Structures are given as structure tokens and as C-alpha cells.
Amino acid sequence: MKITYIHHSCFSVELDNSILLFDYFKGKLPDFDKSKKLYVFSSHSHHDHFSNSIFKLEKIYKDVTYILSDDIKTSKSKNIKFIGANEKLILDNMEIETLESSDLGVAFIIKIENKTIYHAGDLNWWHWEGENSPEENKFAENKFKDAIDKIKGRNIDLAFIPLDTRQGEQYYLGFDYFMRNTNTKLAFPMHFWDDYSLSKTFKNSKYALDYKDKIFDIEFENQTFHI
Numbered sequence: 001m002k003i004t005y006i007h008h009s010c011f012s013v014e015l016d017n018s019i020l021l022f023d024y025f026k027g028k029l030p031d032f033d034k035s036k037k038l039y040v041f042s043s044h045s046h047h048d049h050f051s052n053s054i055f056k057l058e059k060i061y062k063d064v065t066y067i068l069s070d071d072i073k074t075s076k077s078k079n080i081k082f083i084g085a086n087e088k089l090i091l092d093n094m095e096i097e098t099l100e101s102s103d104l105g106v107a108f109i110i111k112i113e114n115k116t117i118y119h120a121g122d123l124n125w126w127h128w129e130g131e132n133s134p135e136e137n138k139f140a141e142n143k144f145k146d147a148i149d150k151i152k153g154r155n156i157d158l159a160f161i162p163l164d165t166r167q168g169e170q171y172y173l174g175f176d177y178f179m180r181n182t183n184t185k186l187a188f189p190m191h192f193w194d195d196y197s198l199s200k201t202f203k204n205s206k207y208a209l210d211y212k213d214k215i216f217d218i219e220f221e222n223q224t225f226h227i
Contacts, residue, residue: 043121044105069105125174163189
């Protein structure tokens with residue numbers, strides 16, 4: 001697999017026969033192999049996860065399919081498949097499963113070319129100290145855990161997981177819970193708002209001690225990783 005970090009929560013994953021593009025809204029896209037099928041995923045309608053600019057890809061690539069969370073309101077392409085939370089979809093040789101986000105939209109679990117790939121979207125343990133009440137934080141915690149517990153122990157080859165600097169000392173909660181409750185081989189942090197130091201801070205922390213070698217450091221946009 002060739003993984004490219006594009007911006008914020010946007011990554012592309014290039015496999016032997018397919019390319020997956022997640023949550024694009026801005027940034028420089030790689031020059032994808034035009035002989036491969038392109039699948040474009042958008043986890044929800046927030047401006048930092050979705051843009052109508054993705055539909056311009058149809059002018060460049062002949063074989064594009066969009067898989068969009070059903071909270072996204074658009075009809076700009078006939079090649080759209082909408083999907084809701086806790087649903088499954090078989091598309092070509094790909095199996096797609098969703099989890100309900102703890103914010104908006106869905107998280108994706110994709111089986112394709114003998115790989116299982118997870119993209120969280122905004123599914124995260126959103127704890128806002130001093131901003132939300134204890135009851136609100138507990139509700140958000142339970143909603144996140146309920147979703148992840150549905151895939152407890154699942155084998156995942158590649159995961160893209162929020163690590164959000166805005167959460168202060170609670171930044172690690174969702175990433176840590178996901179790693180401890182799934183059998184994930186490799187993980188990329190995302191949604192870190194250009195704070196490239198956060199993944200190193202996390203890897204060197206006591207929280208990630210058991211799985212720090214599975215986490216990739218992202219240092220700049222359009223950085224590529226060959227796995």
C-alpha cells in the first residue's frame with residue numbers, strides 16, 4: 001500500500017487495483033494512477049471533511065465512485081452511494097461497514113484487496129474539560145465506546161484515528177481506547193490541526209507504551225508511506 005497524507009483528516013490509500021481517498025476538502029492531491037478505480041469517501045458534511053470539489057475528479061479520472069455519509073446533501077454526480085450509520089454495503093469487490101459517529105456522520109471500515117482499513121471521520125472520545133458539563137462528557141464517552149465496542153477485537157490492517165490537540169490533556173483518550181480494543185497493525189493520527197508534534201508527544205507518552213511502534217509520525221503534507 002502507498003499512503004499519502006494530504007491534509008487534516010484526508011489520506012489516500014493506493015492498492016494494487018484501487019485507490020481510496022478519504023475526507024478531502026482541500027490540499028494537493030497526488031497524481032493517481034488513472035488505470036485504477038478511484039473510491040472517494042466522505043464521512044460527514046463538516047467543512048473540514050467534505051467539499052463539493054471532489055466531484056471535479058470525474059473530469060480527470062474515468063472510473064470514480066463516491067461513498068458519502070447520508071447527512072451530506074448533494075446530487076452533483078450520478079456515481080454517488082449514500083450510506084448511513086451501522087450499515088453495510090458491497091460495492092464491486094469491496095465491503096463497506098459503518099459505525100455511528102460520536103459527532104456527525106459515520107466511521108468507515110473497508111475490506112478491499114485482502115486489507116481491512118478503518119477511517120474514523122469524527123468518531124472520537126470528545127472530552128472537553130471546562131467546556132462541557134460532566135454529564136455531557138460522559139454522554140460523549142459512552143457514545144464513542146458503544147461504537148468501538150461493536151468492533152472489539154477486530155483485525156484491522158490500517159487505521160486513521162483522531163488525535164486532536166484542542167482536547168488538552170485528554171487528547172489521547174479516543175486513540176488509546178481504539179488501539180486497546182482492536183487488533184490494529186498500523187495507525188495514522190489525523191485531525192491534529194497542523195500540530196505535527198502531537199504524534200511524537202503521544203508516542204513518547206505512558207499511554208502509547210504498548211503500541212507506539214504501530215503509530216506513524218506525520219511531518220508534512222503530501223508525505224508518503226510505503227507499507
